[in-house]
Amino acid sequence: MGSSRTTVSRRPTARRTVLAALGAAGTALLASGSTWARAAAQMLEALPGKRALRRLTHRPPNYETPLEYFRSVLTPNEAFFVRYHHAVIPQIEAAEFRLEVVGAALERPLTLTLAQLRAEFPPVELVAVCQCSGNRRGLFEPPVPGLQWGHGAMGNARWRGVRLADVLARAGLRSGAVEIAFDAADAAPLEGAPDYIKSLPLGKALHPDTLLAYEMNGAPLPELNGHPLRLVVPGWTATYWIKHVTRIEVLNTPASGFWMAGAYRMPRAAFPLLERFPSQESGERAPVTEIAVNSLITGSEILPGGRMRVRGIAWDAGHGIDRVDVSADGGRSWQRAELGDDLGRYSFRPWLFEWAPVAAGAQEVWSRASNRAGQTQVEQPIANPSGYQHNAFHRHRIEVKS
């Protein structure tokens, strides 16, 4: 098959290079003078540095983590899911990287190198789940258009970086700021198409757990997870975790681009969010913010004496997992699972449950997590037009031998 790749850079001092390739169809379009030239830059690198992941789409690359990797509390970098909106993916040399911090409500706009971020700001580490708003979209019935994710558009990692609040303090945040917006080194393929820019409310941006991270599980960020710097917004869905972030803009008015005003929104009444985004709420739709409380059964085994054990993980927006209950009888009765190590309130929380099955044959085990804010998983996912926040009980089939 004719795949081709070339690495190009504008000039020796170019800040970044792009992997671009163009096929015959693109050439024909160029020859015809069409605007399609812009669209013909294709990222043909499959998945450098990654293990085999479940592919949803080649281009832009969208790959989810197979379930077995969730048997460890921290998701390995090489197995961490990949999600891009645009096929033009930047490759940035760490030494050439610059982060701009701009906006009218700043005393001193800044440009920072990665070395400055590492050396001049106190490092912070925390474990947090990065989960796509549309994780499990493919499980909705009736089906909902969009990437048909299974359970693996998420991962849990130890992030190391600097506090966004510290960087904004260096720039001298003045009154009048409403939101902080983040732009990355990626680009929409067509002229006029909206750049992927997301904003955060001031309170979330200044929260001490909101980071500009340069490391993930003790290693530099992988290329496909935001190298060399990404936003980490613990508790909120991955739509805000801007990868390859190169520009931070302090806004005096709410961001109005497509990716804020036109996407990642849900019916406000359907989802009882505790952390909201008031400056972006309009009409009946509100932005997705917090990760809904959820759980996943990651495996089961038969123990000596005929007992069964199931293991899993539970997570939420950082309110903290209070309990996980398991039902082996279709929800008629529930028993409390044993919670494992606590790596912090934004982390996956492992759990296990053992019981003696009363009958042989195929059956289902259900898991249901509840958090310390009093939220609990739902029996059926809450229908919404874009298929976000699927957090129904996880149902896992087991075979009990007689």
Added chain:
Amino acid sequence: MSARWIAMIVLAFGIAVAAVDSRAEGEPAARDGEGRELFVARCSSCHSLDYMEMHARFGTRALWEAEVTKMRNAYKAPLSDDEAKAIVEYLTRAYGPASSPASASR
């Protein structure tokens, strides 16, 4: 990143790296049907066609109309009304619930 710069790269290197096919290795081919060439020319330069495969199980006309409208309005796909209509027709026939999976994944 500047989209103009990307366009410059494409213009400068596009012809030099021209290959037989615009798809990356392993990408699914477009399903057969009237309107296939237009669909491939207009849609596959920005994204692979596994997006279509993924929706074929419930790819009704209403779904494809909504998707093509989104591509025009949100992603600025420069389609004329006639082209949009032809692509919706093609998608509805080739990637509808009654269609069969692509035979080719060259």
